[in-house]
Every structure is written in structure tokens, then in C-alpha cells.
Amino acid sequence: MAYWKEIVEGGWSLVEGMLRRLFQPVVTVQYPRKQLSMSPAYRGHIEFKRFAETGTHRCIACGTCQRTCPSQLIKVQGIKQHAKSPKVATHYIIDYTKCSLCGLCVECCPTQTLKFSTEYQMEGASRWDGVLDLVARLSREKSQS
Ligand code: SF4
Numbered sequence: 001m002a003y004w005k006e007i008v009e010g011g012w013s014l015v016e017g018m019l020r021r022l023f024q025p026v027v028t029v030q031y032p033r034k035q036l037s038m039s040p041a042y043r044g045h046i047e048f049k050r051f052a053e054t055g056t057h058r059c060i061a062c063g064t065c066q067r068t069c070p071s072q073l074i075k076v077q078g079i080k081q082h083a084k085s086p087k088v089a090t091h092y093i094i095d096y097t098k099c100s101l102c103g104l105c106v107e108c109c110p111t112q113t114l115k116f117s118t119e120y121q122m123e124g125a126s127r128w129d130g131v132l133d134l135v136a137r138l139s140r141e142k143s144q145s
């Protein structure tokens, strides 16, 4: 008798669990057919913010982030258009493969031009695919929009 009771209880437990799951909201995403919307707290690689007043970043190539980065993976270069004008970054290279996402570069930037991206689909066949130029990336985004 105990044997049959155990089978019925086990079967009922299985059906109960399946029914409960059947009426719960779906939490999985049919990736890659559907894309994820990332939380604002998500940290992808760093990237430039685009400011409405200029339509571009505000990097003045001061080098503060480059000096602050504990992994020393940032290289920034800039030029002055005129003697009295501020410097503007022309190249901003990061090696994302070495980034610990610590956020020090974002916090120390005097012009608040850095942020974490919501990129979650980076892949590559070589380690060099993780090397990004943020200036070129921002220009590409502009030409695509
Ligand atoms: S998040 Fe940290 S490790 Fe990554 S680039 Fe910024 S300072 Fe460097």
C-alpha cells in the first residue's frame, strides 16, 4: 500500500509543478531572434556619450582616464584646431580584453563624457577584435543613424 501511495504522491507532485510553471510569465528570451533590453546597471565596455549641443563627445584628451586606469588599457590622442581652442580627442583606443569594468575612468573624467555601454554581443576570432576606437565608433553610429 505504501508503495502505491508513494507513486501517486510523486505523480501528483510532478503534475502540480508542471501546472504551476504553465501559468507563470515567460522569463526566457528567444535569442538571437529577440534582443535583450539591458538594465541601466549593466556594464558593457566604456564608450562616449553623445551630447545634444554638439552632436558628439566632450573628450578633451586630457589623459586623466589613461593615467587612472589600473589596467593601463586606454590610449588617447587629441589635437587643437586653433591655438586658443581646447583639445579634442581624435583617437581613443581601449583594449577591452583587459578591462575589469572598475569604472574609475568613468568617475574621474572631468567632462563626464564616458559611460558604460549596453553592448552584450561582442565576439571575435582574435584578441585584437576587443581593441576599440571610441571616436571612430561614435562617428560610425552617427553615420548609421
Ligand atoms: S573600467 Fe577600469 S579597467 Fe576598464 S578602462 Fe575604465 S579604468 Fe580601465
Ligand code: SF4
Pocket: 058, 059, 060, 061, 062, 063, 064, 065, 066, 076, 089, 108, 109, 110, 111, 112, 113, 114
Ligand atoms: S575621456 Fe575624459 S578623462 Fe579621458 S581623456 Fe577624455 S576628457 Fe580626459
